[in-house]
Amino acid sequence: MADEAALAAPRPREGGAIGRAAGRLFAPAAVIVVILVIWELAKAANLLPITVPAPSEIAGAFTRSWSDLFYHMVPTVLSAAAGFFLATFVALILGAVATSWRRTEPSIMKFAIIVDSIPLIALTPILMVWVGNGLASRIVIATIAALFPLVVGVIQGFKAIDRNVSELFHILAASRWQRLAKLAFPSALPYLFSALKIAAPLSVLGALIAEWVSADRGLGIMMTYALFSFDVPLAWLTIVAVCLVATIAYGLVALAERIVIGAPQQTTGGGGGHG
Amino acid sequence: MTEIILDHVSKDFEIDRRSVRAIDDVSLTFPSGSFSALIGPSGCGKSTLLRLVADILGPTSGAITIGGKPPGEARLRHDIGFVFQDASLLPWRTVLDNVSLPLEIAGGPIGDGPRPENLIRLVGLSGFENAKPAQLSGGMQQRVSIARALTLRPKVLLLDEPFGALDEITRQRMNLELLRIWQETGTTAILVTHTIGEAVFMADQVHVLAAHPGRLVTTIDVDLPRPRHLAMLQTAEFNRLENAVRAALFGDELADDGAAARPERAHG
Numbered sequence: 001m002a003d004e005a006a007l008a009a010p011r012p013r014e015g016g017a018i019g020r021a022a023g024r025l026f027a028p029a030a031v032i033v034v035i036l037v038i039w040e041l042a043k044a045a046n047l048l049p050i051t052v053p054a055p056s057e058i059a060g061a062f063t064r065s066w067s068d069l070f071y072h073m074v075p076t077v078l079s080a081a082a083g084f085f086l087a088t089f090v091a092l093i094l095g096a097v098a099t100s101w102r103r104t105e106p107s108i109m110k111f112a113i114i115v116d117s118i119p120l121i122a123l124t125p126i127l128m129v130w131v132g133n134g135l136a137s138r139i140v141i142a143t144i145a146a147l148f149p150l151v152v153g154v155i156q157g158f159k160a161i162d163r164n165v166s167e168l169f170h171i172l173a174a175s176r177w178q179r180l181a182k183l184a185f186p187s188a189l190p191y192l193f194s195a196l197k198i199a200a201p202l203s204v205l206g207a208l209i210a211e212w213v214s215a216d217r218g219l220g221i222m223m224t225y226a227l228f229s230f231d232v233p234l235a236w237l238t239i240v241a242v243c244l245v246a247t248i249a250y251g252l253v254a255l256a257e258r259i260v261i262g263a264p265q266q267t268t269g270g271g272g273g274h275g
Numbered sequence: 276m277t278e279i280i281l282d283h284v285s286k287d288f289e290i291d292r293r294s295v296r297a298i299d300d301v302s303l304t305f306p307s308g309s310f311s312a313l314i315g316p317s318g319c320g321k322s323t324l325l326r327l328v329a330d331i332l333g334p335t336s337g338a339i340t341i342g343g344k345p346p347g348e349a350r351l352r353h354d355i356g357f358v359f360q361d362a363s364l365l366p367w368r369t370v371l372d373n374v375s376l377p378l379e380i381a382g383g384p385i386g387d388g389p390r391p392e393n394l395i396r397l398v399g400l401s402g403f404e405n406a407k408p409a410q411l412s413g414g415m416q417q418r419v420s421i422a423r424a425l426t427l428r429p430k431v432l433l434l435d436e437p438f439g440a441l442d443e444i445t446r447q448r449m450n451l452e453l454l455r456i457w458q459e460t461g462t463t464a465i466l467v468t469h470t471i472g473e474a475v476f477m478a479d480q481v482h483v484l485a486a487h488p489g490r491l492v493t494t495i496d497v498d499l500p501r502p503r504h505l506a507m508l509q510t511a512e513f514n515r516l517e518n519a520v521r522a523a524l525f526g527d528e529l530a531d532d533g534a535a536a537r538p539e540r541a542h543g
Contacts, residue, residue: 164363167331172380172427173351182379186367261367 053233058240061233069241072222075215076207077245079135083142084203084249087150088196090143095154099184100176105155116148120206124213138210138218145206146199153195157188193257200249208242219245277342277354277430277463279305279328284337286323297323299488300337305480307342310457310464312478314471314520320489321467325433328465329355341431349431353381356429356462358437362416364408370395370419371404377426394422397456414438414445421453425460432462436469447505450477454503471524475516476503483523493523 036055043054053061062069094112098105124141131137161183169179211220219238226234286298298320305311313321326332327339330346341349349355364373374391389397395404398418408416417437424432437453438446450473457464468474474481475497483492497516499507507513522529 162363164359164361165365167326167329168357168359168363169380170331171329171350171355171357172377173353174380178380182376183365186365189367 051232053236057233058236061231061237065234065237068222069237072217072219072238073241073245075135075138075217076204076211076219076242079138079210079218080142080204080207080245080249082139083144083206084146084200086139086143087146087199087203091147091150091154091195094151095158095188096180096184098155099158100180108151109155112148112151115144120145120209121213124210128214133214138207138215141210142203142206145209146203149195149198149202150192153191153198154188157191157195158184160191161187189261193253193261196253197250197257200253201246204242204246204249277349278307279303279342279431279463279465280340281324281328282338282340284324284327284334284339286320286327286332287335296488298327298334299490301484301489301491302337303482303491303494305463305465307463308461309479310454310466310477312466312468312474312481313484314468314474314481314524315484315489315492316486316524317469318486318489319484320486321484322435323489324484325357325435325465325467328431329357329433353377353427354430356424356427356432358417358420358424358432358434360436360439362408362413362420364416364419364423366408369405369407370400370411373408373419374422374426377423381427389425389428391422391426394425395419397425397459398422399452414441414449417441417449418452421456425456428460430462432457432460432464434464434466436467438473439469446473451503451505453477454501458502471517471520472508475499475513475520476508481516481520483520485526492526495519495523 039048040054040056042048043052043057048054094108098108120141123144124137127137127140131140165183169183174182207218208220208223211218212224215221219242223235223238223242226232226238281301281303284298284301285296287294288297289295301324313324315321323332327334328341328346330350339346341354346355365376368376371391374394378391392404395401398421400415400418400422403411403415408419411419421437434453438449441449454477466474466477468477478497481495481497483495484490485492495516499512499516
């Protein structure tokens with residue numbers, strides 16, 4: 001049993017977890033700063049068209065209208081988050097049905113593919129007529145935008161069950177519910193989180209599309225207003241804001257994954273060239 | 276008592292819309308509290324036979340009884356413990372939680388079933404209760420799966436090449452431990468193996484199977500005293516039993532090889 005003791009030995013490393021996290025963030029942050037500087041210089045040298053503002057102009061738009069920005073960000077984040085959770089819920093139910101009653105799986109997959117193949121921008125006006133142009137319709141559209149990768153991920157995850165373990169649950173006379181809760185769901189978690197990471201930015205996009213079509217408040221409508229009034233820096237500000245919201249959504253899912261499943265296998269990944 | 280009886284059992288599988296006979300008319304009796312081994316080449320249906328007893332599969336014809344009742348009843352009463360070739364642990368659960376899994380599913384201990392902590396001690400893994408399977412060696416994982424199979428104090432213990440993936444030395448140690456555990460628990464054990472020495476060392480009876488279709492060739496009674504010791508591996512009696520199993524497994528081939536070898540030598 002000496003090999004187990006060797007496995008448990010900690011890797012000697014200077015710097016704590018915070019230091020390592022800062023090190024991981026340093027390289028991408030540096031890249032972004034370099035790009036911003038080049039962008040700014042290119043604009044100053046008149047190399048960019050009038051439709052592309054300098055980063056400083058976008059920053060100017062932020063100082064000018066940050067309260068507007070946050071005013072419009074709230075409903076976008078709300079409908080995206082609601083759509084994201086609703087889509088997860090629906091995907092879990094569809095996945096559970098497809099796993100518990102195998103014969104339903106092809107129908108459920110076809111349904112998901114059909115829903116996904118309808119262009120959202122075409123579906124949105126119809127849904128507005130059906131559901132009304134309030135928050136509910138924007139949540140529904142965000143849900144539809146995020147649904148497909150989730151359904152695929154959940155069904156794949158539920159299928160990724162070891163055959164022997166499945167036989168073990170049969171021998172133990174486990175109920176359908178026990179099989180789902182103690183076997184299928186935990187087995188599916190890595191697949192589910194991969195799907196959630198794809199779905200989180202998609203739900204933001206769905207909310208945005210819904211707001212383009214009809215809303216009185218939201219980043220989508222703010223973007224449209226800015227374009228119609230030829231306020232180029234403000235339009236870019238909204239784009240940057242949407243990017244940030246989508247990235248933060250992704251980051252939150254990744255964080256949740258680390259908390260639920262635990263840190264990814266500790267390989268030599270920390271040893272890279274960050275100083 | 277938990278005598279297991281197979282009465283003219285056959286099993287067909289459907290492969291590409293063709294019916295293939297996996298097991299052909301096997302009749303066997305496993306006495307209550309005995310240790311039996313099933314040995315045969317791949318394709319002889321020994322794993323299928325085990326899955327029929329465990330009620331994972333149903334026979335195409337014939338009948339199986341465990342203690343006079345159909346296997347399904349024994350399964351629902353949690354009388355069956357099964358150890359797979361690979362440990363088949365749930366990787367997100369600790370050792371203790373893996374061993375406790377049958378209790379969670381059955382909704383509590385059956386009768387005076389053993390406590391998971393005691394089972395972990397029984398298989399020699401004290402101190403590893405909170406380890407995850409990925410942190411354990413293959414042999415240790417398999418010990419966890421044996422402890423898990425014993426959690427509900429099964430009357431029947433089915434072992435499907437449980438140590439097939441382990442090295443020879445670890446395998447001998449595990450076999451000795453398994454025999455000790457079997458004697459402490461008094462279950463009816465059936466071991467599927469493809470190692471002649473293992474079958475003779477472990478079992479009271481070795482059932483030899485042939486392939487395509489899977490059928491029973493013969494049964495060899497092993498009258499070595501219990502408890503078994505490693506020293507027995509070197510006795511003449513052990514060798515004689517091994518040769519008897521080998522003869523049953525290879526049949527005429529043993530004689531044919533000798534006949535075929537002679538003219539070859541003349542040519543060379």
